[in-house]
Amino acid sequence: MLDIIIKNFNELTTQELYNLLQLRSEVFVVEQDCVYQDIDGKDQKAHHILGYKDDKLVAYTRIFKPGYYFDESSIGRVVVQQNTRKFKYGYAIMKASIEAIKSHYNERIIRISAQTYLKQFYNNLEFYEVGEEYLEDGIPHINMIKS
Template sequence: MIQIETKTFQDLSIHELYELLQLRSEVFVVEQDCVYQDIDGKDQKALHIIGKKEGKIVAYTRCFAPGFYFEEASIGRVVVKETERTYGFGHEILKVSISEIEKKYNTSVIKLSAQQYLTNFYESHGFVQIGEGYLEDGIPHIAMIKN
């Protein structure tokens, strides 16, 4: 069971910011062996969806209003700590992310850039693939949208 909170950048504590950046680095840089600029200057404009288990961040996404990242609202940096992936936390955090976008940005149209091996996961939440696959930071991705 995880507790999920939604925070703006300004609402994050220093410890939460450190933990979420550590989790993103642990998965996207170390586990996936991908050197890229995770700290991209966009966190300040994001809505941060944080999943905590026993007080520690184990799942996370960041969401953006329409027109900031894509024309549509968007979800990115979807991550679950490797040791916590068998509990369905990815599904929980994505459901809350979709709900928060609908409430805060008054839209149900959401776009994301999915790692291709996760397309079934996103399709189970109503996303459909659009366009052709592409490499992003050396990892195969596909654009997906939910209407």
Template sequence: MLEIKVKSFQELSIYELYSLLQLRSEVFVVEQDCVYQDLDGKDRKALHVLGLKNNKTVCYTRIFKPGDYFNEASIGRVVVSKKERKHKYGYDIMNASIDAIKKHFNETKIKISAQVYLSKFYNNLGFKETGDEYLEDDIPHIAMIRQ
């Protein structure tokens, strides 16, 4: 069973911070073979949504209030451990993130910068493509909005 925690940067324990950074590096840098600056200075402003299984971070997002990343509230760094994807935890962590934006920011309009190959996944969560595709860290992305 997945346990969801929502914490500010200051509330994260050293263990939680290490585990979420390890998961982000495991997927975004190693698995996707993408050299980029994950530690972008924005983690301090974000709320961190951790999905834990047996006290191990297996999925994660970070969320922002309007104006802290985009003009709209936003969800980023959406990640699920490769060996846990069969459980569809991507939907669990995204739904928890959407709920956290409603609860903490009183917002329903959410913008994301999605990897193009995941657009159908985000469509299933109510996000719609907006604008043209663009490259971000040499990976095709598209902006998506959920009203």
């Protein structure tokens, strides 16, 4: 079970910010071998969902209210540390993120830009594909909606 902490940007400690940027870089840049601009100026508008196991950040997302990223509320930068994925922390952090959107923004419709290979994972969370697959930073993605 993950310990979940939800904070807006200004509430993050320097160490928390460092840890989440390190985890994002570890997975999205190094593991996925993708050179892209992770620090995109949107973190300041997001709520950050931090998932800890034994005081170590192992899972993370950021959520947005409608209009900040997409027209709908959204979840992005979904990441789980590679050696902890077998514990299904992806489901735990996503469920916490969905609940945070309901409680913080009073929204139920959520749009994500999902890496296509994770489509089944998101289908299991009741997200469904909309539109065509596209490349984002050289990786196939698909828009998905949960309503």
